[in-house]
Amino acid sequence: MLRKGFAFAALGLVLLAGPALAATTQEEPKHLEWSFDGPFGKFDKQQVQRGYKVYREVCSACHSMNLMYFRNLGQTGGPFYDPKYQNPNDNPIVKSLAHDIQVKDIDPDTGDVISRPATPADKFAPPFPNEPAARASNGGALPPDLSVMSKAREGGSDYVYSLLTGFSNTPRGVTVPPGKYYNAYFPGGAIGMPPPLTDGKVTFDDGTASTIKQEAKDVAVFLAWASDPKAEERKAFGFGAMIYLLIFSGLLYASYRRIWRNVAH
Amino acid sequence: MADTVVGANPDPHASGDDPNRRDFIHIAAGVAAVGLVGGLAWPLINQMNPAGDTLALASIEFDLSKVVEGQQVVVKWRGKPLFVRYRTAKEIAAAIKDDHSDLRDPATDESRHKPGKAQFLILIGTCTHLGCVPTFGGGDYGGWFCPCHGSVYDTSGRIRKGPAPLNLAVPDYSFLSDSKVKVG
Amino acid sequence: MSGHSTYEPKSGFERWLDSRLPIIRFANDTIVTFPTPKNLNYWWTFGGILSLMLGMQIVTGIVLAMHYVPSADGAFNSVQRIMRDVNYGWLIRNLHANGASMFFLAVYMHMFRNLYYGSYKAPREVLWILGCVIYLLMIGTAFFGYVLPWGQMSFHGAVVITNLIGAIPVIGPSVTTWLWGGFAVDNATLNRFFSLHYLLPFMIAGVVGLHIWALHVPGNNNPTGVNVKSAEDTVSFHPYYTVKDGFAISVFLIMYAVFVFFMPDALGDAANYVQANPLVTPQHIVPEWYLLPFYAILRAVPNKLMGVILMFGAIATLFVLPWLDTSKVRSLRYRPTARLYYGIFFLTCIVLGFCGAHSPDDPVIPAISGPQLLDANLNSFVWLSRIAALYYFAYFWVITPLLGLTETPLPVPESISSPVLSHPASAPVGAVASPEKRG
Secondary structure, three states: OHHHHHHHHHHHHHHHHHHHHHOOOOOOOOOOOOOOOOOOOOOOHHHHHHHHHHHHHOHHHOOOOOOOEHHHHHOOOOOOOOOOOOOHHHOHHHHHHHHOOEEEEEOOOOOOEEEEEOOOOOEOOOOOOOHHHHHHHOOOOOOOOOOOHHHHOOOHHHHHHHHHHOEOOOOOOOOOOOOOEEEOOOOOOEEOOOOOOOOOOOOOOOOOOOOHHHHHHHHHHHHHHHHOOOHHHHHHHHHHHHHHHHHHHHHHHHHHHHHHOOOOO | OOOOHHHHOOOOOOOOOOHHHHHHHHHHHHHHHHHHHHHHHHHHHHOOOOOHHHHHOOOEEEEHHHOOOOOEEEEEEOOEEEEEEEOOHHHHHHHHHHHHOOOOOOOOHHHHOOOOOOOEEEEEOOOOOOOOOOEEOOOOOEEEEOOOOOOEEEOOOOEEEOOOOOOOOOOOEEEOOOOEEEEO | OOOOOOOOOOOHHHHHHHOOOOHHHHHHHHHHOOEEEOOOOHHHHHHHHHHHHHHHHHHHHHHHHOOOOOOOOOHHHHHHHHHHOOOOHHHHHHHHHHHHHHHHHHHHHHHHHHHHHOOOOOOOHHHHHHHHHHHHHHHHHHHHHHHOOOEHHHHHHHHHHHHHHOOOOOOHHHHHHHHHOOOOOOHHHHHHHHHHHHHHHHHHHHHHHHHHHHHHOOOOOOOOOOOOOOHHHEEEHHHHHHHHHHHHHHHHHHHHHHHHHHOOOOOOOHHHHOEOOOOOOOOOOOOOHHHHHHHHHHHHOOOHHHHHHHHHHHHHHHHHHHHHOOOOOOOHHHOHHHHHHHHHHHHHHHHHHHHHHOOOOOOOOOOOOOOEEOOEEOOOHHHHHHHHHHHHHHHHHHHHHHHHHHOOOOOOOOOOOOOOOOOOOOOOOOOOOOHHHOO
16 A cells, blocks of 8 residues: 555656746757767767867857866867877877967066967966956856856756757747847846857868857867866776676675575574 | 574574685675775875876976076976076086096986087976075085085086985976977 | 673783773674674665765765865865866765765665664664764755855855854844854855864764764664564674675665766756856755755745744754654554554655755646635645645654554564564565565
8 A cells, every 4th residue: 555655656746846847938958969978978079179169269259168278178088189199288289279379478577468379288268357358348248157068057068059059039029138139048038149150150170061050069069078078087987887886796695695594584 | 602692693604505605705795895995095095196287287398598698597397496507618617527526426417418408407406305495506516505404516416515315306308499498 | 882792802912902902892892793683674774884975975075175275266166176187086076976965865764764663762762862963963064065166056055054044033143144254155154164064074973983882782673673582583793784784885886876977967956067156146046955855844934933943843853753752662564554654754755855946936736726825826835845844743743642642553573583484564665675575
């Protein structure tokens, strides 16, 4: 009788869980298949490289990535990782990518603020010196830092993709304040970011057709990698750990059965 | 066993069938447990090693054109001072002259700089005694003098007097161009 | 600790040490020969699991503190640095963050086991109260720890919880300011919370020592709830229960590892990956899952002070439980009526958890617009949590005392050994397959 009660209760809980998701006005993100989903998922290095290019040429005009260093691009699991260069600082691709970006520094002789080419040990250069400057340039809205964006939003990469491809004409009955744009996937519907991507905006080095959807997908993958650069290492380690624990449990169970076999209990 | 509280129970180690298999299972389980603890211990120990951002700063590039002849520039490298010294011809000659005198840590001056770049001496600026920073221009040999315990180094950074056992260390470095070096 | 010691020093050194510091004797009597009822089922393995989790949290925590920067400017980035740059930092931090959830999961299993088999009843009242103290310290530690990553949920969670103290009449506001060390949750608050987060686990370890001491005086309860009558009822702790606990720990570790390696953020909140911003509050402030039932009780009451009192009352009630239960029989195995109420109580706790996760005004059943009752719609989570909170308190303060006086329990076996082959197939809530049938 008790067990039947639990079954009913479980059913009730499922019914309870439903409305919570539907209660918000925000559109649910579209669900995509990502190469890094699941316990064996991996990042497609080519795709992360393309995504980095989208970030570098489009997003980085307004969005900082304060937790990312150029060396991250060449570290194990990174998009430009090369086994020849175990120290990512020596990776020539990473060096040249960094070198083309100017970062602020202090001249050690004069103490003046100078610009110099970045090295792999430098952070991605932020587009604005501080928060008020960022707000002033964006109509009062603050472009969020993208370092952990995929983890910082419900829906992760699905959300990033849906948002970037989700701009549309304002539906009837919805008013969008001046300077804002309608996007059904954004909480409240009115976002300060103008539609950032257009077909052909970025020329991909590997010849992939540069559609809005492709750009959005690739940059979502790049952000997913940047949010969790150790994900592949984590899953590989976890796979070994699971096998070890299963064997360990089996051994302990056999040991347990043998020790207890003569005890009536 | 009968006199203990648990005496009523069968002894788990005394019983009929194949003793080898029984022992093997208990031993294997014990070994696996030790392996598990060891496997977890390694990350917990390794985390104290230098992290990725620290390692990223482990090599630096330096422009030698900033150093004036007869002077030294001190750069911070891996948290320690690095002496970059532009030696005069007289100092180089003095160093070569002492190549075969009675040195505590014998080394020729030639081995302490890059070929053809005798004027540039790059040294890790910590005394080999107990890690203090020697000052330039002190002591009797025209090199460095450590204020902590009085070690004296010559113009090649070799130990000549005092308690330090070794010469000032030469880091791994290479010339990227005529005036640019990469240290580390 | 109780009864006579069975330890006999074997070598000269052991005799020498035994007469000076009988530490081997102590270890032998507590974890080797300690007589333990032979019919303990898998619900009794959570004590060992909890010891492991406490050790795991302390060890990983000490390691994380080597890299963590307790300042409002540096905390968020230092946690991210641990995830990105520190060798195996991602592993250690995931172990610690998910470890808190696993710790609470195990402690709830331990507590529900206790309630089902009446382990809190005489002579184990002090043992139970010490357990409640540990639970309170755990809540405190978890709260302080959750603030440390300094994400949006950390910050605003700290704001909401510290503001509860403001509900105390007269002294409330000044106590809150004292706790903050300023006029809001800020750098000073973060620093002291870090210090306390480091301190409390060692206090927990101390109380755990007392808890185990108090366990070893009367010895373990068991699924029948019948006292141990003879040596036939018991086995030595080692190897019988070391290996059984070890097996359970290993299975528990598998579940823990699934979270750590394959879904490390499943139990967390996305908003905590946004750095704390005192000027913007996230849309839904919710605590971690293990505190949701208490959060639901807090929000069920429209009055701030009453809400706080009820929330703490829900935990305080546990302390007096041994004196609320009037039943002569310990184990619910022989109390079918009580078992039914216990099952409803277990579900109530889960329902409260769901209420805590939802906005109070959200409808429970979406399609129906229920009638308005007093201040809220009847079809809303606030009313559901009121009903559930009512049952929570009624279970302890009304049902448990009355049931013990009125019900007729089933016949209780003479001793642990006699019902071995014929006990009814019942186990605490959640047991799909009755585990004690094994082996």
